[in-house]
Amino acid sequence: MRIAIPLVSLGFLAVCGLYARSSAMSTPYVSAASPQDAGRYLVIVGGCNDCHTPGWDQSQGRLPESKWLLGSDVGFRGPWGTSYPANLRLFVAHTSEAKWLRLAHAGMGDPPMPWANLHALSTRDARAIYAFVKALGPAGVEAAAYVPPNREPTTPYIVFEPRQPARP
Secondary structure, three states: OEEEEOOOOHHHHHOOOOOOOOOOOOOOOOOOOHHHHHHHHHHHHOOHHHHHHHOOOOOOOOHHHHOOOOOOOOOOEEEEEEEOOOOOOHHHHOOOOOHHHHHHOOOOOOOOHHHHHHOOHHHHHHHHHHHHHHHHHOOOOOOOOOEEEOOOOOEEEEEOOOOOOOOO
């Protein structure tokens, strides 16, 4: 199954990264009653559910938290190959907070994950997201494995490739 999306969607998908802040700011934007509340807020406004929670957009953001961040078997295919939104609940369940912070501030992965947005998080905000996802607990299955550019994926995917319009 092939799903094509216009290039204009790149801007929308850029919010799939976590909530970014200006590097000139010395404090995070979020101030909540608990780190878990702040993490919940950051996951929502950062657009994490847009890619990492199947059915999020169709539900208009009304899915119960028990269904959040389970990853997706719909891939993003481009010149890099085909990548899949990870099951963040399983990832966090098997990742220390220290490793999560290293990844948030310096890690890289496959497009279209907007890593620059994740890198812009304050340590406090990255810890809040970790606390929230950890509190959700492990659930679901691992996302499909990356598929190299020379192989056809066996799952549905979104074509994520710039195209030039036909010239008249």
